[in-house]
Amino acid sequence: METEQKKYLLTAKKSENITDWYTQVIVNSEFVDYSAVSGMMVYRPDSYFAWDTIKEATDKLFKEAGVQDVYFPLFIPERFLMKESEHVKGFSPEVAWITHAGQSQLSERLAVRPTSETIMYDSFSRWIRSWRDLPIKFNIWASVVRWEFKHPTPLLRSREFLWNEGHSAFATLEEAEAERKIILDIYEKILREYLAIPGIRGRKTDNEKFAGAVASYSIEHLMPDGWVLQGPDHHSDGQNFARAFDIRFIDKDGQRKYVYQNTYAISTRELGAMVLTHGDDKGLVLPPKLARIQIVLVPIYNDLKKEEVLRYSRSVYESLRSNFRTYLDDRDEYSPGWKYNEWEFKGVPVRLEIGQREVDSNSVTTVRRDTGRKEGMKLEQLRDSLVSLLEDIHTNLYTRALKFLESHTFAVKSYEQLKKLVGNGIAQAPWCGSYECEAKINEETGAKITNLPSSEEENVKGQMCIYCGKEAKYIANFARSY
Amino acid sequence: METEQKKYLLTAKKSENITDWYTQVIVNSEFVDYSAVSGMMVYRPDSYFAWDTIKEATDKLFKEAGVQDVYFPLFIPERFLMKESEHVKGFSPEVAWITHAGQSQLSERLAVRPTSETIMYDSFSRWIRSWRDLPIKFNIWASVVRWEFKHPTPLLRSREFLWNEGHSAFATLEEAEAERKIILDIYEKILREYLAIPGIRGRKTDNEKFAGAVASYSIEHLMPDGWVLQGPDHHSDGQNFARAFDIRFIDKDGQRKYVYQNTYAISTRELGAMVLTHGDDKGLVLPPKLARIQIVLVPIYNDLKKEEVLRYSRSVYESLRSNFRTYLDDRDEYSPGWKYNEWEFKGVPVRLEIGQREVDSNSVTTVRRDTGRKEGMKLEQLRDSLVSLLEDIHTNLYTRALKFLESHTFAVKSYEQLKKLVGNGIAQAPWCGSYECEAKINEETGAKITNLPSSEEENVKGQMCIYCGKEAKYIANFARSY
Numbered sequence: 001m002e003t004e005q006k007k008y009l010l011t012a013k014k015s016e017n018i019t020d021w022y023t024q025v026i027v028n029s030e031f032v033d034y035s036a037v038s039g040m041m042v043y044r045p046d047s048y049f050a051w052d053t054i055k056e057a058t059d060k061l062f063k064e065a066g067v068q069d070v071y072f073p074l075f076i077p078e079r080f081l082m083k084e085s086e087h088v089k090g091f092s093p094e095v096a097w098i099t100h101a102g103q104s105q106l107s108e109r110l111a112v113r114p115t116s117e118t119i120m121y122d123s124f125s126r127w128i129r130s131w132r133d134l135p136i137k138f139n140i141w142a143s144v145v146r147w148e149f150k151h152p153t154p155l156l157r158s159r160e161f162l163w164n165e166g167h168s169a170f171a172t173l174e175e176a177e178a179e180r181k182i183i184l185d186i187y188e189k190i191l192r193e194y195l196a197i198p199g200i201r202g203r204k205t206d207n208e209k210f211a212g213a214v215a216s217y218s219i220e221h222l223m224p225d226g227w228v229l230q231g232p233d234h235h236s237d238g239q240n241f242a243r244a245f246d247i248r249f250i251d252k253d254g255q256r257k258y259v260y261q262n263t264y265a266i267s268t269r270e271l272g273a274m275v276l277t278h279g280d281d282k283g284l285v286l287p288p289k290l291a292r293i294q295i296v297l298v299p300i301y302n303d304l305k306k307e308e309v310l311r312y313s314r315s316v317y318e319s320l321r322s323n324f325r326t327y328l329d330d331r332d333e334y335s336p337g338w339k340y341n342e343w344e345f346k347g348v349p350v351r352l353e354i355g356q357r358e359v360d361s362n363s364v365t366t367v368r369r370d371t372g373r374k375e376g377m378k379l380e381q382l383r384d385s386l387v388s389l390l391e392d393i394h395t396n397l398y399t400r401a402l403k404f405l406e407s408h409t410f411a412v413k414s415y416e417q418l419k420k421l422v423g424n425g426i427a428q429a430p431w432c433g434s435y436e437c438e439a440k441i442n443e444e445t446g447a448k449i450t451n452l453p454s455s456e457e458e459n460v461k462g463q464m465c466i467y468c469g470k471e472a473k474y475i476a477n478f479a480r481s482y
Numbered sequence: 483m484e485t486e487q488k489k490y491l492l493t494a495k496k497s498e499n500i501t502d503w504y505t506q507v508i509v510n511s512e513f514v515d516y517s518a519v520s521g522m523m524v525y526r527p528d529s530y531f532a533w534d535t536i537k538e539a540t541d542k543l544f545k546e547a548g549v550q551d552v553y554f555p556l557f558i559p560e561r562f563l564m565k566e567s568e569h570v571k572g573f574s575p576e577v578a579w580i581t582h583a584g585q586s587q588l589s590e591r592l593a594v595r596p597t598s599e600t601i602m603y604d605s606f607s608r609w610i611r612s613w614r615d616l617p618i619k620f621n622i623w624a625s626v627v628r629w630e631f632k633h634p635t636p637l638l639r640s641r642e643f644l645w646n647e648g649h650s651a652f653a654t655l656e657e658a659e660a661e662r663k664i665i666l667d668i669y670e671k672i673l674r675e676y677l678a679i680p681g682i683r684g685r686k687t688d689n690e691k692f693a694g695a696v697a698s699y700s701i702e703h704l705m706p707d708g709w710v711l712q713g714p715d716h717h718s719d720g721q722n723f724a725r726a727f728d729i730r731f732i733d734k735d736g737q738r739k740y741v742y743q744n745t746y747a748i749s750t751r752e753l754g755a756m757v758l759t760h761g762d763d764k765g766l767v768l769p770p771k772l773a774r775i776q777i778v779l780v781p782i783y784n785d786l787k788k789e790e791v792l793r794y795s796r797s798v799y800e801s802l803r804s805n806f807r808t809y810l811d812d813r814d815e816y817s818p819g820w821k822y823n824e825w826e827f828k829g830v831p832v833r834l835e836i837g838q839r840e841v842d843s844n845s846v847t848t849v850r851r852d853t854g855r856k857e858g859m860k861l862e863q864l865r866d867s868l869v870s871l872l873e874d875i876h877t878n879l880y881t882r883a884l885k886f887l888e889s890h891t892f893a894v895k896s897y898e899q900l901k902k903l904v905g906n907g908i909a910q911a912p913w914c915g916s917y918e919c920e921a922k923i924n925e926e927t928g929a930k931i932t933n934l935p936s937s938e939e940e941n942v943k944g945q946m947c948i949y950c951g952k953e954a955k956y957i958a959n960f961a962r963s964y
Contacts, residue, residue: 036562036604037592040555045620048552068774070530073522074556074594074625074642075578080518096557097582098594101629102575110519112556112580112594122518132813138527142625143556147583160556292550331614 008345013281018225022153026275029284029345032154039152039159043268046346047155049292051162051268054194055141058164058266061186067137067166072119074142075110080118084244087117090211094146096159112145117212117237117263120167121245128169128259130250136169137179155272156229156482163267166234169242169259171251176260180217180234183264187219187232190266195274196287196397197221198405199231200426200477202451207435210263214238220450220477221273222405226424228450228479229273232266277401278370284347285369287397288390294325295386296343297364300336300355312359316352316379323383324390344369349393350386370396409477415441415466422447423480430472432465441467447478490827495763500707504635508757511766511827514636521634521641525750528828529637531774533644533750536676537623540646540748543668549619549648554601556624557592562600566726569599572693576628578641594627599694599719599745602649603727610651610741612732618651619661637754638711638964645749651724651741653733658742662699662716665746669701669714672748677756678769678879679703680887681713682908682959684933689917692745696720702932702959703755704887708906710932710961711755714748759883760852766829767851769879770872776807777868778825779846782818782837794841798834798861805865806872826851831875832868852878891959897923897948904929905962912954914947923949929960 009028012020026032026047033042043051059069075098082088091114098110113119120138127133145160152159166183170176184201191197199219209216213235221229241247242258251257278285288294297317301309310330317328327348329339336353343351353365362379366386370393377385408425412418421427422445431437431449442448452474463472491510494502508514508529515524525533541551557580564570573596580592595601602620609615627642634640648665652658666683673679681701691698695717703711723729724740733739760767770776779799783791792812799810809830811821818835825833835847844861848868852875859867890907894900903909904927913919913931924930934956945954 033605033609035555035601036559037555037557037601040557042555042605043553045550045552049550051553052551068527068531069534070527071525071533071625071644073517073519073524074627075519075522077518093584095584096580096592098578099581100579100591102577102631109582110578119517119519123515123524127515143553145556149584162553 008283008342010281010283010345014224014279018223018276021279021281022272022276025279025283025345026154026272029347031275031284031346034154037159039148041154041158041160043162046286046292047271050271050274050286050290053290054190054266054270055164057194058186058190059139059141061189062139062164062166065137065182065186067139069141070138071140071142072113072116072123074113076113076116076119078109078111080122081111083118084212084241086240087212087244091115091146094148096145096147113142114144114146115263116140116142116144116165117167117241118245121241121247121261124169124259125245125247128247128249131171131252134169134171134249134259135175136167138167140165140167153272155268155275158268161268163265166262166264168262169247170261171249171257171259173238173260176236176262179262180236183234183262184217184219184232187264187266191219191231191270192398194287194289195270196394196401197270197273197277198398198402200405200409200451200453202453202477204233204451205435205438205449205476207438208449208451210235212237212240213263214240218451220479221277222408222426222479223273223276223482224404225276226408226480227482228426228477229269229276229482230450231270231273232264234264235262237261237263278397279347282341283345285397286347286349288349288394291347291349292325293327293343293346293348294390295320295327295350295352296339296348297326297328297352297354298336298339298343299328299330300353305356305359309354309356309359313354316354316364316382319379320383320386324386340367350389368393412466418447418466418478419445422478425479426450427478428453428475429466429478430460430463431474431476432468432470433473434465434468437465437467441478445478446480448481449476450479450481452476490765490824492763492765492827496706496761500705500758503761503763504754504758507761507765507827508636508754511829513757513766513828516636519641521630523636523640523642525644528768528774529750529753532753532756532768532772535772536672536748536752537646539676540668540672541621541623543671544621544646544648547619547664547668549621551623552620553622553624554595554598554605556595558595558598558601560591560593562604563593565600566694566723568722569694573597573628576630578627578629595624596626596628597745598622598624598647599649599723600727603723603729603743606651606741607727607729610729610731613653613734616651616653616731616741617657618649620649622647622649635754637750637757640750643750645747648744648746650744651729652743653731653739653741655720655742658718658744661744662718665716665744666699666701666714669746669748673701673713673752674880676769676771677752678876678883679752679755679759680880680884682887682891682933682935684935684959686715686933687917687920687931687958689920690931690933692717694719694722695745696722700933702961703759704890704908704961705755705758705964706886707758708890708962709964710908710959711751711758711964712932713752713755714746716746717744719743719745760879761829764823765827767879768829768831770831770876773829773831774807775809775825775828775830776872777802777809777832777834778821778830779808779810779834779836780818780821780825781810781812782835787838787841791836791838791841795836798836798846798864801861802865802868806868822849832871850875894948900929900948900960901927904960907961908932909960910935910957911948911960912942912945913956913958914950914952915955916947916950919947919949923960927960928962930963931958932961932963934958
């Protein structure tokens, strides 16, 4: 008993020390765990279930958009990584290298996939011959390794993470450009409908774009501490990799041309964003669609009424389990109160309390995890009521997060104002587009440009850069960033 | 055009040179491809679709059996692999080693997961405290790396392959033993209902069991060349790993005890078994459930009737696409005959030929890939007819494979007979159980004991070992093995 109770320890407050709170919540709730390999983590059933659900839902939308799943080798020859100069600069400091197999030294080092452009595009160069072979819209669900030397944090900055890697090749730039909205719409839908978290879409600055890309677009999340976390992204690679890997096709006009390429990804980092966004001082708060257990039943009884309450609880459980992911917690050695704490810590969306009163009135008492609100529900409409309740919890979580984002996004007019707001939300300010101003602002305030929200591009006319005072080209989102 | 036609080259005959035939079929049909990393392969859309379907179907059955999916790190510290002495002997010759990250040398070498026992059981030892924490039934879907130095063959012997890794821990030996049938039943169901291939279930000899296990059980496939390929397996690890990793629990009686463990796996090797079993001299033959494209429509027209035939074909396509994975091949630059060959090479189960005759009679002509049989079908019952046809193709593939297995499994009475049959099927013979006889037979005939079919154990009474003439303990399956 004592060991058990220690496991669910949560002493840090989210509002006071979000870093400690985060670690305590995700590890002690048994969502994830550290492993013996520093910086690499274990996905326990609750976190893997959430990721697998995201994966399946995303994959379905990808397939509707004509994307096909494939799989490419985990290892990449060193000479391949070297082919695109920006790409190698970006990744080689973080590559885990295979040098030996069994007792033998390899003749060439192999990188454990930090991203798959180079190994895939070697195949693309052999597969693509004519316009008939295009477009190629391929995707991998895989794990990647980036040996970051910054302090690793489970889900947010792990040396191994799980993701999708979309890789497309098109005959024309127009087709390649058209893909961006399709993919980012899919990601936003998944974030909204499964993770219940909003994001801000926009283009990354040249300084922040993907290593090897012409332009990168991201969805950024504002976390409760006022810092921004980068979410899914989509990169326009232009013909950079096509030239490095000689990916050409004979077009309808008989000309041999380079393809245009894109890549895109969503990763397990989103689970970290989800925990940070929805969790509270009682623990995890899981959006219902991602909860491995959606409804937990806790029977409350004394010795006299035990059998009656348990029998009733079992019949409620049986009536619900085909419609909801339901768990009946009939452990005898724990008190109801202890069970409440445990399931609240683990973020289960709805608790059903079932005691003698409920038995007598043919009802259950529901308790929502997100608000703690209690409500009696009659057995007759229980299934429909629970469907509505779970939907309502999802909507509430999303709305709450969206309100926070909106109330912490500020149109700032002066550099002083920007400096004050940094670390406390997103400061939207006009920017001239120069790397010098971007770097200076970062140096002086710690804020970086998370992205350039495209919807704002037209609103910038006549405004001046918040730093240098020259004509502004963009409205930029400035924030401290994870 | 010329390049395209070369791609579909199949010159080897299955019955004459199955090795060349296999390579030509899987690579030239665009099922898989070689990669730049020797021994590692690329799963193109058709092979990945097949694997993903197997994975999802298996996962569903696992979940019904109470198994939960998790994910563990890709890397394993060298000291962990060393903990179980048989295990390390079995795997260390094939391990790919990480020695560097970025520019830094690691203080301890890391193995790329060849199998996950050691990294998982380190966690188990921390997670399991009391009987309440048991049973644990975890599973990973992952890729593993085994740097085999034998000649690699795509799917059959790849240095990286995809698989499930089931890992369970139980309080009692009885529970652990009971799991075997549940899991092997699941595997057999998947093999029968998805891959349309039968297998022979049985225990491996001590000499052939998994490194670290007390006993291993396998499902073995007989290939058309008379050799045997090992399929899915389930290993009883007893308390071997529990002792090596100190995985103990406080039982209901207050005693601290070691857990009993099992592991089990099915891998992408099954796709190789599927290709070898069903393919023919025209190329792949895919079982309908695993075919990314189940039905291909080929319109046949001259210039005069082109629009009418295409319009009709499109309407047939539209009427089928929500029920079947359907593709309309309306490419103008290829002849119908060329298309027939291409889709037959790729193993698409059913072709619909649509010409003026079909338009005039409100019908289509169906051609089955497995038998080549043609049949006219009226549009009114087309959907139902195609459902039946696909089911019939599946049944035919399975039945054909089962008949081959049965007609090539021989109860042999003498060592001379065994020697003659080896390489041409499975020779079932009484065996005394000694390693000496097993090794001698292997040395002299090239046959190994693929497994000991459990159903035969009782039939052995009074029989003598086919090699030494002493009392037999088992009926053993002798065969040459992939």
